[in-house]
Amino acid sequence: MIRFSIYRYDPDKDAKPRMQDFELDEALLEGRQMLLDAMLLLKAQDDTLSFRRSCREGVCGSDAMSINGRNGLACVTPLSDLKQPITLRPLPGMPVVRDLVVDMEPFYKQYRSIKPWLINDEPEPEIERLQSDEDRRKLDGLYECILCGCCSTSCPSFWWNPDKYLGPAALLQSYRFLVDSRDKATSERLDDLEDPFRLFRCHSIMNCVEACPKGLNPALAIHHIREMLLRRSS
């Protein structure tokens, strides 16, 4: 038997959240190994249990949650790595819609605010805007982000000021456009980061690096942005 302790909360019905114990017979897994596989079987037992999932292979980012106290994606977390009872909670600091489903709007709002698209007013070339190999490589470690929110919701600075501090995910994306050779708004983008909150609430606590299920390093991206600001001002 695999034991679970799962956060349950329906704001419309429950006065406050509670933890509910579940048990699952390993045989039902039929060799499947991931936490999400087990959760789907639990849902078959009790269909009021709510969580998001879609791709089941670490691509869509929808099943981010707190797993034994650490943020991660259920679909790429092997059951064998987890101490029992496996404790599942919603992403920390986000408003709970129901059980493990949270309202990601504060996170998306910060993402939208960095203008996550190429800004380039030069006349469009006939076919496409080309990049050298070297320039393209600068985007490695940045473009892979799936916006799961594991990093930002593990960052204390984001917990305290989710409305003013961009958080590691949005900052990683901000850097992704700052270093893109095809983007021409570098200076405006940097202007937008120069206030006490949007970038400078980061205290290099490094929780974000620890949390990212795609192995990305938002803290390093933040460091590079600071370097760009320094270079510009000197």
Added chain:
Amino acid sequence: MRRTERGSRSGGGLGEWIIQRVSAVYVLLFTVWLGVSLSVSPVHSHADWVSFSSGYFFRAAAILFIVSLLIHAWTGLKSVFLDYVHNWRLRFVLLMTLALLFTGMLAWALIVIGGV
């Protein structure tokens, strides 16, 4: 671009971040230098101490040390207030109190070290 809260350009972002680091470096350098020179030529008596600490160089370096320390503490505590104190009125009162306290400490240090 749109911002959630517009801060003054120099008063909080990059400028403060640089100041915080520069002051930390000086505080560290001074502490190491003081430790090394005191262990190379230990101070045994009050007279030793007077001769060690009365030179212009030492007094200038020590005053710069106090200033750096206060500036570093100021930027650090301000950062803590920005993190945790979300009511701007309370934050303003806290920062003003701190500014007053630190100015007092600086004046005191100037009197002791500078002998003014």
